[in-house]
Amino acid sequence: MAPALIISVLLATALTPAPSDQDRLEACLGxxxxxxxxxxxxxxxxxHQGGGWPAEHCVSLALIALGQEAPGALRLREAAMGADMASDLSRAIMLGQSGDAFLIAEQYEQARISFTAALDFAPHDSELLSGLARTHLALEEFAAAEDAASRALSRNDASPSLWRLRAEARLALQSYDQALSDIEAARALSPDDIDILVLRGRIIDARRTG
Structure with missing residues (x-):
């Protein structure tokens, strides 16, 4: 199963299909x-029985879990954009999952499309902003990554991964003092995280030699 995607009954309960489809969607995702x-x-x-967008959502996630990340992500985005009867939250969730799957497939331009569309439905969601920041980092768009991570942190400053994301963007922008401040905030929240400690070492070395 694609490791970066979270497919769970808890996620299913955030969606809003017709009540008659809710139980089936939860069972399918589980x-x-x-x-x-x-x-x-x-x-x-x-x-084929007329399950509509909830069924297509589950088809797409199953494809992703089977290692078909890019085709599943595309189907998921198309399902979300065509789900006129779904709530904004449902569509944002599906588009965010599409973006995550495109990131796994290393199709970064497609990931940008999905995350940008998701933010049209949930403009202040920190997880979607995090996904967009990761996409910008992958595309080496470091100022845009810093901006997206900053927007995410304004909604959720208790996430060590968000502090690490902005620190990585600021390291690439050679804003070493700011990057160090961010990575120290990340380390305070998650002191044993290896990725945070490695990035901290990179920032300290760049700050010393830069």
Missing amino acids: AIQDDAEDAYEDALTWR
């Missing part, structure tokens, strides 16, 4: 973790 191939087949059957 089944992906047990047997993605069976879940994919069941979701296809559901879709």
